[in-house]
Amino acid sequence: MSRNLFEIEDNCQLKTYKKFPISIVRGEDVWVWDSEGKRYLDLYGGHAVVATGHCHPDVVSAIQEQASKLLFYSNVVYNDTRALAAEALCRIAPDGLKNAFFINSGAEANENAIKLARKVTGRTEIINFEGSFHGRTIGTLSATGMTKYRESFSPRVGGHLFAPFGDLAAVEALMSDDTAAVMLEPVQSMWGARAAGPDFYKGLRELCDRFGAKLIFDEIQTGMGRTGEFFFSPRHGVTPDIISLAKAIASGVPMGALLVSDEVSSHIGYGDLGTTFGAGPLASAALLATITVIEKYNLLDNVKQQSHYLRERLLENKHVVATHGLGFLAGIEFDREASLFRDYLLKHNIITGTSSVANVLRLLPPLTLQQAEIDQFLKVLAAFQE
Ligand SMILES: Cc1ncc(COP(=O)(O)O)c(C=O)c1O
Structure with a gap:
């Protein structure tokens, strides 16, 4: 050098x-x-x-081709590459979660997941887990269970309650008519790549259904093939209401996404969520190529x-x-x-x-x-x- x-x-x-x-x-x-x-x-x-x-090479050539055609236009217009990328993501999405919203990072995905749960339920509380990591914004730090990331940035956004990961009884004790969502990484990556037993995920689904709360899976690490399936859900027969994605979905071009149920989608109207860069043509080309490569090879x-x-x-x-x-x-x-x-x-x-x-x-x-x-x-x- x-x-x-x-x-x-x-x-x-x-x-x-x-x-x-x-x-x-x-x-x-x-x-x-x-x-x-x-x-x-x-x-x-x-x-x-x-x-x-x-x-x-397939991802690189898709990005190169898109870069020479159109680098960017936002969601105020339609775009051919965005349409094909959204279609591909919804095709591989778990049944029942075929509605996508695009953003630019994991933290932004989780911020919007929390917003959706609050808007759809009209409630405020989110139950999170000790040992979890959901991002570095004030909102997602407030949902993060590892205190070392958030202790210098007080106060937290209110409404986040924490249970030990894998402890259904503790979750049940925290649930109420104020619970908007239970939010978790299905495998806690930073906490040593810990998964829970099948009964935990099934129990969370049942609790959310019983209390009228939404189940959010942060699949920013488990999504896009890392577990050997495209997504953790519907492993153990459990499908959440919202999945957040980022990291691997566009092979290195910054991109995040939410996949949500029809019921969640039905509550969202024009102007509720937004982002300038989400699903720009370049990131969309990379997402489409990433899905194609995972399937083709x-x-x-x-x-x-x-x-x-x-x-x-x-x-x-x-x-x-x-x-x-x-x-x-x-x-x-x-x-x-x-x-x-x-x-x-x-x-x-x-x-x-x-x-x-x-x-x-x-x-x-x-x-x-x-x-x-x-x-x-x-x-x-x-x-x-x-
Ligand atoms: C599980 C999980 N959620 C959220 C995030 C935040 O993603 P980003 O750094 O893209 O904001 C990360 C990043 O490491 C993560 O591993």
Whole structure:
């Protein structure tokens, strides 16, 4: 590097992220290259974003073609690419959730999910869960169960109540005629990729029906194929009223979306929700190409097969206590601090991430990850030395 680009970024940006000491300049599938030409296996998927792998040629050419035709026009006009992207998303959406609203990020998706629940029910309270993460805006921080993210930003928006994740009785005790919604990540990613048992999700659906409240699944990490299905819902036969999506849905072009039931949709009129950039033509082209690539290359099957293999083989490692999560939302619980493994793997050119649980490392790889690359990771991990 002729100029010190690390220094430039550090000097010009707020120090909000403790960055890995590498500058990534190029990507292809599950691989990225740094500015020195060193290649890394990206098991962090660019932060759970690059579903189709880095720079999938079909996604890149769809974006290039759209960029040369029309970069942007908002929702005040119709657009051919937006129409096709919305149609594709509604086609793969769980039955009963075939109405889409587009925004630009996960936090914005969750903000709008909360707004919808309040508007549709005319109630104010939202039941959230300890250990959850829903975004960095004041509204979504107020719904976030991990206190460390919100303690410097008081006061919270009112009306958010918290129950331990997986504890149905605690949820029931909080429910009332004021409950607008129960909102959760079906797998709590930051909290070590924790899923609950099937009865928990079924019970939440029943409680919401009984109390006339909406069920919101934040599928910003579990959505778009990461669990081996397009969405967590309708796993265990449970379909929520609202799903929020972001991260992987457009393979790295910023985009968020809500999928909502007909009943929720029927309460929404002109001007109730809005956004300038939502479903711009460029993001729409990327969304459409992402869905097409996942289907064309059978990436859901790939996630099911390879994540099964990964999880089985991980348990052979003497430092692995357990694996958590679903598919390629994988939490690896170690017998010591996960950051030791993350740092060691990075030294051996493999990018992974930690979580808010000290001993749990997270893998959020592209859905294209193959067995040979998993074997390479396992081999390096087996040679771990503190
Ligand atoms: C489950 C979940 N919800 C919401 C968000 C917020 O998404 P964004 O950073 O796009 O606002 C994240 C981001 O990590 C997330 O993992």
